[in-house]
Amino acid sequence: MSAEHAVPERPRAGRARDAAASKQALLRAAQELFGQKGFERTTIREIGERAGVDAALIARYFGNKAELYVAAVVAEDAAARMPADFRGLAQITHTLVTRSDERGPGPILQALIRSDTSPEIRVAAGDRIARRVVEPLAADLADRDLDRARLRAEIAVCALYGISLGRSLGWFEEIRSVPKDELVALVTEALSALATPAADEEPGGVPGDG
Missing domain, CATH: 1.10.357 (Tetracycline Repressor; domain 2)
Known part of the structure; x- marks a missing residue:
């Protein structure tokens, strides 16, 4: 099949699962660190390290640290x-x-x-x-x-x-x-x-x- 007739690659289910897992890991890490150290003393880098993912994903999934805090509170509320x-x-x-x-x-x-x-x-x-x-x-x-x-x-x-x-x-x-x-x-x-x-x-x- 020629390149011009190639079927566009569809997003893989594995990528969606990985993204969901990364987002959940960041939420859990944020809950733990905010609970232990408070909002101001917790850094974006620490959250990423605790979650085991790139801290830059916080901006993609949540926007900023304040929005992540609110999301972590909401997640804790539901759990x-x-x-x-x-x-x-x-x-x-x-x-x-x-x-x-x-x-x-x-x-x-x-x-x-x-x-x-x-x-x-x-x-x-x-x-x-x-x-x-x-x-x-x-x-x-x-x-x-x-x-x-x-x-x-x-x-x-x-x-x-x-x-x-x-x-x-x-x-x-x-x-x-x-x-x-x-x-x-x-x-x-x-x-x-x-x-x-x-x-x-x-x-x-x-x-x-x-």
């Missing part, structure tokens, strides 16, 4: 999503404390607490926590006809992330050293008032509303 039936305060407390013990402050939490986080990344991180944690808890509280369910949920989540952060960073000896199950029970007990109507509160009403 570590709260169970579909997640609702209660005890479950969220157990989940957050367990993850803190196993992984330390992850990239989502670091994005919220670091002063040098870009506004785009901070907004993305806040949105993830709202969807994964606050909204399911608020739905549970609303189902109990509690007043201001969203505010109660946000207070509980702020307290839980603060406790988890203090435990992982060793701020206080007792919180750092107490067994996980005991800490979960104590925190759940302490926050239970947020999931319980006040004595003078009618279901769905405002405290003290006569």
Whole structure:
């Protein structure tokens, strides 16, 4: 067959598989390094080396480091999503404390607490926590006809992330050293008032509303 009648070469399936594997490797490496070192201290080169691929592929697949960070947060969100039936305060407390013990402050939490986080990344991180944690808890509280369910949920989540952060960073000896199950029970007990109507509160009403 002459060159002018040659059939154009079709993209090989192997190339698509290799590209998908490289992209996934970069995501995993980014999740690990951002979780360990934070956004600013992690370099593009380190991510490429950890992934075992050319760091230049980050620009091709993600655009830049900030966009890779957001993609890594989204990927972590999908891989570590709260169970579909997640609702209660005890479950969220157990989940957050367990993850803190196993992984330390992850990239989502670091994005919220670091002063040098870009506004785009901070907004993305806040949105993830709202969807994964606050909204399911608020739905549970609303189902109990509690007043201001969203505010109660946000207070509980702020307290839980603060406790988890203090435990992982060793701020206080007792919180750092107490067994996980005991800490979960104590925190759940302490926050239970947020999931319980006040004595003078009618279901769905405002405290003290006569």
